[in-house]
Amino acid sequence: MTQRLFLPIVLGCAASAFAQSVPTASQSQPTSGDQIQSLANFWTPERLAAARPMPLPQVDPASVAVANAPSMPGASGVIAGGRPSVPPAPVEQAATERFPLNQDSGEDTAGTPSPTGFNYEMPFNNYRTGINNEYPYSTIGKLFFVIPAGASEPAGEYVCSGAVALNNHTVVTARHCVFDYVSQKWYGSWVFYPGWNDGSNSALGGAWYVNFAYTWVGSSTASLTSGGWDIALLSMHDSTGTGCGGDKGKTIGGSYTGWLGAWYGENYSQVQFNIFGYPQEAPFEGNYLYQDNGATGALNPNGSSGIVEVGNPQTGGTSGGPWIVGFNPNNATDPSPNNTVGTGNFNMVNGVNSFQWTNPSQPYAINGPEFEQSNFWNLYTDYQTVTCS
Numbered sequence: 001m002t003q004r005l006f007l008p009i010v011l012g013c014a015a016s017a018f019a020q021s022v023p024t025a026s027q028s029q030p031t032s033g034d035q036i037q038s039l040a041n042f043w044t045p046e047r048l049a050a051a052r053p054m055p056l057p058q059v060d061p062a063s064v065a066v067a068n069a070p071s072m073p074g075a076s077g078v079i080a081g082g083r084p085s086v087p088p089a090p091v092e093q094a095a096t097e098r099f100p101l102n103q104d105s106g107e108d109t110a111g112t113p114s115p116t117g118f119n120y121e122m123p124f125n126n127y128r129t130g131i132n133n134e135y136p137y138s139t140i141g142k143l144f145f146v147i148p149a150g151a152s153e154p155a156g157e158y159v160c161s162g163a164v165a166l167n168n169h170t171v172v173t174a175r176h177c178v179f180d181y182v183s184q185k186w187y188g189s190w191v192f193y194p195g196w197n198d199g200s201n202s203a204l205g206g207a208w209y210v211n212f213a214y215t216w217v218g219s220s221t222a223s224l225t226s227g228g229w230d231i232a233l234l235s236m237h238d239s240t241g242t243g244c245g246g247d248k249g250k251t252i253g254g255s256y257t258g259w260l261g262a263w264y265g266e267n268y269s270q271v272q273f274n275i276f277g278y279p280q281e282a283p284f285e286g287n288y289l290y291q292d293n294g295a296t297g298a299l300n301p302n303g304s305s306g307i308v309e310v311g312n313p314q315t316g317g318t319s320g321g322p323w324i325v326g327f328n329p330n331n332a333t334d335p336s337p338n339n340t341v342g343t344g345n346f347n348m349v350n351g352v353n354s355f356q357w358t359n360p361s362q363p364y365a366i367n368g369p370e371f372e373q374s375n376f377w378n379l380y381t382d383y384q385t386v387t388c389s
Helices: 033-042 045-050 252-257 373-383
Strands: 024-027 077-079 125-128 140-147 156-164 170-173 188-194 208-216 232-236 261-264 272-277 290-295 307-311 322-325 348-352 365-369
Touching: 024 373, 033 188, 033 208, 140 170, 156 252, 156 272, 156 322, 170 348, 188 232, 188 252, 208 373, 232 373, 261 373, 290 307
Parallel strands: 261 348
Antiparallel strands: 024 208, 077 261, 125 290, 140 156, 140 188, 156 170, 170 232, 188 208, 208 232, 272 290, 272 322, 307 365, 322 348, 348 365
């Protein structure tokens, strides 16, 4: 069993973690009902609009001093998703807008072949979905939070992306949206808005508040490029702002958004992904959900391990957005064209937007962690032992 070290946090205040030689997961202190009311008052429309996009971490390949050992094989498995009990009424959707880029030109613009798959620029197709209320799009939203003083990023209000997944009250996002492994400081004051579409989506319950965050904090899990540790889980309060899992009210997934399943520990060399996020840095504006369709571009590039790289032009603010395999928005009885994991396994999160390489810069590619037993399943298993409050 992975060790856990429980650390306190109040509305974004930081706590210290002791360096560990083994993978160590930790939770933030649960938020109380009084704190939820404070958060509701804190996150005014003006603050939400002014929140800065969390930058995608930038990694120089030269900093990966030696080739990392290949990921150790582990168990593989599937976690089933679920649809909301009462789907929201359909709404008129904005027209889909294609992002004006020349993709897959056939030119090796970086001059460096990838270990497997494609040379950069890797093929992708990125566009605004125009869909927010229908499952599984409804599971994806914007995650707002506060970074305290002394962290790697300047203090203030920020925004990432995330998705309701694994069960009816959990949001999956990137670790760097909840915890700064450099300073060992927790972020806080999280609020999640599913189906954000130029503002809060009342059909999906509007604002949802976090009971506690859970992620890897030990020194052996610090690297972005070795082991795929940039994963975090958020336990969401019920609609009452207390409890979770339906013990004090309606759940975000069960009653409003549905939730994605998960797929982990499989062969990533030929996977097709549907990748989502709310990019906010230019040329994007942050108010709309974007979808990127791409296949595995490179597996464990630049000496990394447990890492997949794909073509994706999304920018800061998309961190933590889900990579979905078996994407099937129409609940078809036959496998969807994007399904690569077998009949009946649909809408499963299989990664999150994590970081980009530099030198040379690759603005049209994003890396994400492979979901394996070591980094994903062990985290989820330990997370489930924590009692919500």
